[in-house]
Amino acid sequence: MVAEKMVRKAIMNIKPYVPGKPIEEVKRELGLDKVIKLASNENPLGTSPTAVEKMQERLERAHIYPDGNAYSLRAKLSSKLEVAQDQLIFGNGSDELLAYLGQTFIKSDDEVIMAETTFSEYEFTTNLMGGNLIKVPLKDYKHDLEEMVAAITEQTKMIFVCNPNNPTGTIVTSKEVEEFLEQVPDDVVVVFDEAYYEYVTNDDYPETIDYLSDYDNLIILRTFSKAYGLSGLRIGYGISNPELIDYLKRVRQPFNVNEIAQVGAYSSLDDKKHLEKTLEYNNQGKEYLYQQFEELGLDYIPTESNFIIVDVEESNDQIFDKLLKEGVIIRSLSSFGYQTKIRVTVGLPEENKAFIEALKKVL
Known part of the structure; x- marks a missing residue:
């Protein structure tokens, strides 16, 4: 054809x-x-009734471009997470942030490590940029971090860890993550996708934000789609060190997160x-x-x-x-x-x- x-x-x-x-x-x-x-x-x-009310009020401004920097949401979220505002980036869902990761870091023939059974968008991002996928089988339905480390080569550019994992719902623990991070070279980007972070009840679940000060190659993805009930509005966010966030911003589309989504996310954080x-x-x-x-x-x-x-x-x-x-x-x-x-x-x-x-x- x-x-x-x-x-x-x-x-x-x-x-x-x-x-x-x-x-x-x-x-x-x-x-x-x-x-x-x-x-x-x-x-x-x-969706939170409070958020719905605030979003309805904001519809009167639908003719005006949204705040491209999401200033109000950024300020509120940075306070909640206790991170600096320049450590945050927002996307039209986490899917868009995954695309940014590919556009920023993955070039043709770079290797990307992921679990064999996990969220399919990691594979999409890698293939879109012409990278080579290295899939590591799960162990007892969990990420096998030891084997993922063993799979690292000089061509490895990125590792995806979905925690909790989709579709298995399993987690890797704080101890496992700490041992894993110690062994990953500092020029390999490690992405923790924590879309279901809010649902976790296990005390051994890692607070990955605490690792940001020690590992400059770490990026955390979270979303308002799941626990906050904003799937239809598409808004997610990434957390990392300011330098990596700055590089990701270079491929970000202007006005990528709409005004209603920003208001919905902001108000959802208030509705505990x-x-x-x-x-x-x-x-x-x-x-x-x-x-x-x-x-x-x-x-x-x-x-x-x-x-x-x-x-x-x-x-x-x-x-x-x-x-x-x-x-x-x-x-x-x-x-x-x-x-x-x-x-x-x-x-x-x-x-x-x-x-x-x-x-x-x-x-």
Whole structure:
């Protein structure tokens, strides 16, 4: 084809990201009136009411460009995290920040290390820039940091660690991370993707911000999409030393984070009750689903996030299709190499119950 001759070779290896099915699409396709979505790890409580009110007020200024430097949000977040304002960068979701990382650091034939089963956008970023992926298998469904260190060569430019990991919900501990960082060369960029940071209850989870003063090659990614319920507005942020942040800013698009997203994120940080309620519902939902899986005799992976992997002991694609017909959207993990495992987002109590009832019916 003529088109194939036009494009960069690097993109030939890229597979378009396939998101969880939208609710309206399932309703249209199957003629259903009621559908629940437990596929994309969204906050089932929705957005903070306080944030919604503030965003509605700001709509009157939709004709004005947003603050490109996100001054107000930057000031509030730097105070909350106890980092300097020039240690922060904001993106149109963490996905945009991942693209910035590739554009800033990865050149053709650089090696990038990631887990074999983890968030697919690391692979996208690497392939987009023509880098070479080095995938390290998980160990007990966790990142094998020892093997990731062993995989480092002179061509290694970046290492991605998703903690908690998507899709397994597992974490690497403070001790493991400290030993890992001590062994990584200082010219290799280490990216900790902590999209599900707020959900973690394990006391051994590392506070990676504390490592920034000792490791200049460390970048931390977090988001307002999950616990703060702003998935539809796309806003995430990165934390690092001022020098690395400055380099990332050089590839940042002007006005990349819209005004409504900035206001929503700012106001969400003020609504502590909504976040507390979110985490409470999530912890209760996890325990309910654990109990139900045990009663059904299904193996699952204990999680530190707002989703759970469960082995349905049948074709996960078939279970996915059957659950769709029952009005429940989950995530089949066949694309991750699992043939009988599904991932389900922890929902509201009534959603969790509906999922279990549907699962019992289709198994």
